[in-house]
Amino acid sequence: MKKNKTILIAFSILMSLLLAACGSGGETSGDGNGESTGDSGQKVIGVSISNLDEFLTYMQDAMKEEAANYPDFEFIFSDAQNDSTQQMAQVENFISRNVDAIIVNPVDTTSAVDIVNMVNDAGIPIIIANRTFDGVDQATAFVGSESIQSGLLQMEEVAKLLNNEGNIAIMDGELGHEAQIMRTEGNKQIIEEHDGLEVVLQGTAKFDRSEGMRLMENWLNSGTEIDAVVANNDEMALGAILALEAVGKLDDVIVAGIDATPAALEAMKEGKLDVTVFQDAKGQGATSVKVAVQAANGEDVEDAMIPYELVTPENVEEYEAKY
Structure with missing residues (x-):
């Protein structure tokens, strides 16, 4: 009986330690x-x-x-x-x-x-x-x-690549986040300076690559003509690239992100991502x-x-x- 009791106590102590670790x-x-x-x-x-x-x-x-x-x-x-x-x-x-x-x-x-x-x-x-x-x-x-600065830099370069004319699709991050609000505000300030630029689509992909891919697929299925995808971060831009590649349209669309993550820089070296903005x-x-x-x-x-x-x-x- 004493041996069984000792084993039971040891087991209880072990379980307590495991539970404490799981709750950290x-x-x-x-x-x-x-x-x-x-x-x-x-x-x-x-x-x-x-x-x-x-x-x-x-x-x-x-x-x-x-x-x-x-x-x-x-x-x-x-x-x-x-x-x-x-x-x-x-x-x-x-x-x-x-x-x-x-x-x-x-x-x-x-x-x-x-x-x-x-x-x-x-x-x-x-x-x-x-x-x-x-x-x-x-x-x-x-x-x-300063989040708005990234949106301004990003869109200025996209406008330059488009010769100030084209249909823009904006991928928002998680709605309500300061980065989503101000990066998009920076984008739109530049767009409003050029009569030839127009936002034709806008939606949230929640800063996520798979969500960016899904949103881009929906946009492609809509039949709306898109000249540039401007995303609030690189992850969404990379998702858009995957969707565009799948239908053979990546060469027809400028894709821009923000953050300059290693994955984004690699995509740029491969000729898939056109613009990003380094956030340190x-x-x-x-x-x-x-x-x-x-x-x-x-x-x-x-x-x-x-x-x-x-x-x-x-x-x-x-x-x-x-x-």
Whole structure:
């Protein structure tokens, strides 16, 4: 009986440990390598990323690389998996741990306001990374890029390639996201400057490649003449390329994206993607960590704006070397 009881207790302990691991929400803790140091004298910075798509994965990798430069700090990384409720819970967890600073890449603009207010009420510095929103000025600092600039650069180049005449299809990202709103606004500002350019189709593909492919297929089936597809990000542009290739129409349509991810740069080298705009994932990630460390140390910090840069087949190799 004693032997059976001992086995039962050991099994219960094992199950408790497994359940605790499953409920961690993708959280890693430590010096940026997922290894906890266990040094209670360290300052702690919590990081919540909205979701680990290609661009944000590069941004988080840059954060971890920069975090390794601060051995006196422990960094806790969490993936919200595009769930605002989960992100709120992660930030609440950081607050309960009494961390010294928090970096948040927001899932959406509504919950972001509540998160900033909650962290401010706790007296903890909060750095917003990559995605801005109305009310971001209440955060300790914002690190990112001016979204409208990318839309302007992107559409200016498309207009040039079309000789200022043609039918434009705009692929929106997740509706309501600041990047979707402002990138499209930049596109339309340029379009309105040219009488020969017209938006004939517009729809959301949610920043997703498969959604971009599906939307492009629907547009092709509609029979509407399209001279250029202008997408809010590279993933959707790559999806549009897949659909156009499948029906042999890629050579007839200009395709433009934003972010200049490695996959997009490869597509450009292959002659499939005509335009993209470099958003510096590494610069945003590393700078977010630097600013958070300064804030955690009680230093005054300011917003850090990192400019977008136009990428074309002529300079694509320069940007490929950045990865």
